[in-house]
Amino acid sequence: MSLEEDVDELSSNYGDVTLNELQSTADPKAGKWREAVEGKEWTDVSDLVEELAGSEVLIRGRVHTYRQVFMILRQSGSTVQCVAKQSEETNVSVNMLKYLKQLPCESFVDVIGLVVLPKDPIKGATQQVEIHMRKVYCVNKALTKLPLSVEDAARSEEEIEKSFQPKKPGGKAKPFSRVNQDTRLNHRVLDIRTPANQAIFRIQCGVENFFREKLLSKDFVNIHTPKLMAGSSEGGSAVFRLEYKGQSACLAQSPQLHKQMAICGDLRRVFEIGPVFRAEDSFTHRHLCEFVGLDVEMEIQKHYSEIMDLVDELFVFIFTSLNEKCKKELEAVGKQYPFEPLKFLEKTLRLTFEEGIQMLKEAGVEVDPLGDLNTESERKLGQLVLEKYNTEFYILHRYPAAVRPFYTMPCADNPLYSNSFDVFIRGEEIISGAQRVHIPEVLEKRAGECGIDVKTISTYIDSFRYGAPPHGGFGVGLERVVMLFCALNNIRKTSLFPRDPQRLTP
Amino acid sequence: MSLEEDVDELSSNYGDVTLNELQSTADPKAGKWREAVEGKEWTDVSDLVEELAGSEVLIRGRVHTYRQVFMILRQSGSTVQCVAKQSEETNVSVNMLKYLKQLPCESFVDVIGLVVLPKDPIKGATQQVEIHMRKVYCVNKALTKLPLSVEDAARSEEEIEKSFQPKKPGGKAKPFSRVNQDTRLNHRVLDIRTPANQAIFRIQCGVENFFREKLLSKDFVNIHTPKLMAGSSEGGSAVFRLEYKGQSACLAQSPQLHKQMAICGDLRRVFEIGPVFRAEDSFTHRHLCEFVGLDVEMEIQKHYSEIMDLVDELFVFIFTSLNEKCKKELEAVGKQYPFEPLKFLEKTLRLTFEEGIQMLKEAGVEVDPLGDLNTESERKLGQLVLEKYNTEFYILHRYPAAVRPFYTMPCADNPLYSNSFDVFIRGEEIISGAQRVHIPEVLEKRAGECGIDVKTISTYIDSFRYGAPPHGGFGVGLERVVMLFCALNNIRKTSLFPRDPQRLTP
Structure with missing residues (x-):
């Protein structure tokens, strides 16, 4: 029996939704889908629980798979088994079965059906109820051949x-x-449709929420600084240049200068969440040309440890909240990319750079005591710290002045070191912070020593001539926090549409 | 008696903080300031209340003004009167008075003093207590001559x-x-240091907080889409172009394409808060070349009114919350820039474009029924709506298709109109939104009709070939919301460091 031959009295129970219906028609008689959903509310797949057994529901989702009469319907990270059962209760016709069979995977469908408790636990779906389909309408059809399954x-x-x-x-x-x-x-x-990816971007949203929640509770103000700047941002070659109405401009490599200017403008404690642009040719698992910076800047009263106190409280809060409030999402990530929960202490460990160097030395790794740590030494130190202190999250401070930007405040007791710090998760740096030089004369001197033409940063330096409080802050990469918290192997996994030296699309 | 001659036994009670002390020294004997503040906590000026009378406090702030023996100390939007009184309790020396006198306005000082209840109410300060100074140290000196007071x-x-x-x-x-x-x-x-500006950027932070709070409570996910794009974003001339590793790229004029792609990626309901770049030569009070976009995109079940329902609930929540939780800030703005509170309804008024045209017509204003409204007609309609419905916030929907972007879904009953809307505050547009075309064939056809080369947006169109739900959304300019809520006359007042065709600094 071909589809043409079959005059199906039940043909109103299935079919493609028409364009007219999809254009938000208000007419309940505009088509069979429109008639079928009139007066009904949609239930989320994740809300399909045993308590609903016996009731009829309307659900929307994608055809994840269809095998025999079993369709797995997927909505975000949740799936439910829908059965096309020819019974008195469901009235499924032969043509409806044919219709179901030809629906391409990933198509959107609306299903009206009965919630039934299955005899045996369902393995292939997240929900533990079954839907006996009565009506099914294709809201949007996917291509039959997809570039990936x-x-x-x-x-x-x-x-x-x-x-x-x-x-x-x-x-x-x-x-x-x-x-x-x-x-x-x-x-x-x-790709984003996989349960792990659905979870990753909800975890990312969580990191941002907890970051904001803690800072707002401490009277920080959320600011937005310009990404278009005259000159060359913090300098260096890793800057994207463009023409701005006849002037030469660049994209901000960080909100550094402007967040400090906000402090000079009496906002006292500020944070910003926004894009950061780096034209670096870094082809590593941890570099992007555009990422989301979480930036903080604050007045300090007398010591840069006040900034580290905040880092400590803030990140312990973020990690604890993620573990408590994103359990389901962390499980979903772990199912595809197994990982051990991050080990961190209630009070974050602080080591000085000198202490770190000493630990490496004792382990047979010689590094320049006034140079920077390379990725390998950072990893090694991470291991040593984990063994000795049982934490994968710690602060290393008092970095050599020579390896920090010109605006970093030198230490009071030794100008070879600076009031700065890096923070590590699982042996990789995620946070860089410091007390800043707020005295224009010292700032000019330091810029000169670092080979920076003071004229190019005069607006910045001038900001400190009108009275500036001692202050400092730090910056974090959002994608790195998520990557390292979940021990993922590549930062491209935690960026929605990543940009690297070779990728500018989609 | 010159300063040199005077051997002041009380000289440890005042003076400039030394560089060494400012470099976060941990040594409590490093200098007189460091000794004086040892073991003390700073009190915020805004926390100086009558209950503290009789106690000694340590406060930090700027020298706002100094007249005779009265120094007004300012911290953000709060001020307190500090008096240099020569009494047994305070021990102020002649030299300390001289020292105070020479401090430039806007310098940062630490004051240790006694909280005293004044006999008469204090007019020139926000706090109703007086500080009788015992010690004063200059933490950072401002230039004597400032570019503005x-x-x-x-x-x-x-x-x-x-x-x-x-x-x-x-x-x-x-x-x-x-x-x-x-x-x-x-x-x-x-400029940012004025009480009105201090308030404006806290109100801006409030708008963002309430926006996020409402959306997160409705299961929206906060996303970040790339600002660097291949091709030309949504097209048009108002785009900043740059070179990206040998490819031609541009800055996103909105997150439009990517937020829709996030919907195709099953995130279901997303929002983004981020910079938006427009290379327009608009020299108006309401245009910037870079502003903060609040963007929303969501699946819809059957009608684009679902998006307008959200706009309604969201903005009524934002306005109500601002009035409740930012009272002090709104007062501070109103003190310098007086304004009437925004009139809005509990349930936001919705008019169709045709109804709006009709109202204008009846008032003697003829406009093209299938064209766009110009700024003047928008203002006029705002007036008419205010008179008739007593609201300065309303939605105008079913715009002519010809004046909306190619990706706007045409109306089911009349293709000359579209499932789109604008939202107005005080006669000015702040939100633009619509149901989008999610069917690739219709999208290609519409792009072609609008003269867009389909090849240049193939990634975007292809996103809809793998199954896409009906969806829509809207975009709002953060600076405009703050400007219009407070009836300010220029958008530059609500942007921290504004960018317009002539301004790329500071």
């Missing part, structure tokens, strides 16, 4: 590895496809 | 006008200086 993209490396072994001895292996990173990023709108 | 910059137009009249008949007028806008913006770090 969300099912494939959602598998853990372990599952893929396993699939290369035959299930039974002597049998044939059915290896799963591995979706490589470039394919994922090229088709990011498909 | 904060006292001048803080005056209302009314006060300035008044000063042109003599106080007594026949007397001589002592006109105050008027600080013009360019002087203010050139020296923004001084």
Whole structure:
């Protein structure tokens, strides 16, 4: 029996939603979908719980998979098994089955059906109820051939590895496809749909929420500084230049100068969350050309430890809140990318740079006592700290002055060192901070010593001539916090649409 | 008696803080300031209340003014009167008086003194207690000659006008200086210090907080989309172009394309707060080349009114919260720039574009029924709506399709109109929103009709080929919301460091 031959009395129970209906028609008689949903409310897939058994629901989601009469409907990170059962209660026609079968994966459908408790626990879906479909309408059809399958993209490396072994001895292996990173990023709108990615961007949102919550509770003001600047931001080659109405301009490499100017403008304690642009040719797992900076700047009363006190309280709060309030999301990430929870102390460990150098020395690693640590030494020190203090989160302060920017305040007792710090998660730097020089004469001297033409930063230096309080602050990369908290191996996984030296799309 | 001659036994009670002390020394004997503050906590000026009378406090602030023995100390928007009284309790020496006298305005000082209840109410300060100074140290000295006086910059137009009249008949007028806008913006770090500006940026922070709070409570996810894009964003000439690692790139004119792609990526309901770049040559009171966009995008179930429902709930919440929680700040703004509180309804008024045109017509204003409203007609309609409905906040929807972007969904009943809306405050547009076309074939057709080369936006259009839900959203300018809520006359007043076609600094 072909579709044409079949005069289906139940044809109003399924079909494609028409363009007219999708254009927000208010007419309840505009089409069969419009009639079917009239007066009904949609239930979220994540809200499909056992208490709803026996009731009829209207749900919307994507066709995740369809096998025999079982359709897995997916909505964000949640999935539910929908069954096309030909019974008196459901009235599913042969043509409705045919209709269901031809729906491409990832298409959006509206399902009206009965919530039923299954006999056996459901393995292939997050929800523990089954929907016996009565009506199904395709809201939007996906292409039949997709550049990647969300099912494939959602598998853990372990599952893929396993699939290369035959299930039974002597049998044939059915290896799963591995979706490589470039394919994922090229088709990011498909890639983002995996449960791990759905979770990652909710965790990122959490980091930002907890960051703001803590700072707002401490009277910080959220500011927005310009990204378009005259001159060359903090200088250096890693700057994007452009023409601005006949002037030469650049994109801010950080809100450094302006957040300090906000302090000179009496805002006292400020933070900013915004894009930061670095034209660096860094092809590493941890560098992007555009990332989200979490920046803080604050007056200090007498010691730069006040800034480290804030870092301590703030990040312990963020980590604790993530563990408490993003449990489901952290689980979803761990399912595809297994990781151990971050080890951190209630009171964050602080070591001086000299102490760090000493620890490395005792472990046989010689580093320049007045130079910077390279990535390898940072990792090694992270290991040593973990072994000795049982923490993967710590502050290293009093860095050599020579490796910090010109505006860093030198130490009172030794000008070779500075009132600055870096903070590490799992052996990688995520935060850089310091007390700043707020005395214009000292600032000019330091700029000169660092080979910076004072004229190019005169607006900045002048800001301190009208009275400036002692102050300091720090900057954090949002993507790095999420990457390192979840021990992910690449920062591109925590940027929604990453930008690196080779990637400017999508 | 010169300063040199005077061997002041009380010289440890005043003086400049040394560089060494400012470099975060931990040594309590490093200097007289460091000794004086040892073990003491700073009290905020805003916390100086009558209950503290009789106790000694340590406060930090700027020298706002110094006349005779009265110093007004300012900290953000709060001021307190500090008196240099030579008494047994305070031990103020002649040299300390001399020291105080030579301190330039805007210098930062630490004052240790006794909290005293004044006999008469204090007019020239926000705090109703007086500080009898015991010790005073200059933490940072300002230049003696400043490019503008904060006292001048803080005056209302009314006060300035008044000063042109003599106080007594026949007397001589002592006109105050008027600080013009360019002087203010050139020296923004001084300008920001006025009580009105201190309040404006706290109100701006409030708008953002309430915006986020409401959206997060409705399961929206905060996202960050790239500002660096290949091609030309939404097209048009108002785009900043730059070179990106050998490719031609531009700065995003809005997060439009990427926020829609986030919806295609199943994030379901997203918002973004971030910079938006427009290379327009608009020299108006309401245009900037860089501003902060509040962007929202959401799945819709069946009608674009769902988006307007959100706008309604969201903005009524923001306005109500501002009135409740930013009372002090709104008062501070009103003191310098008097304004009437915004009139808005509990349930926001919605008019169709056709109804708006009709109201204008009845008032004698003829406008093209399928064209856009110009600024003048918008203002006129605002007046008419205020008179008829007693609200300065309303939604105008079903705009002619011809005046909306290609990705706007046409109306189901008439393709000359579209499922779009603008929202107005006090006769000026602040929000633009719409249901989007989520069907790739329709999108291609619309782009073609609007003269856009489909090839240049293929990534965008392709996003909808992998299954896309009906959706829509809107965008708001943060600076405009603050400007119009407080009825300020220029958007430069609500941007911390504004960027317009002629201004790229500070």
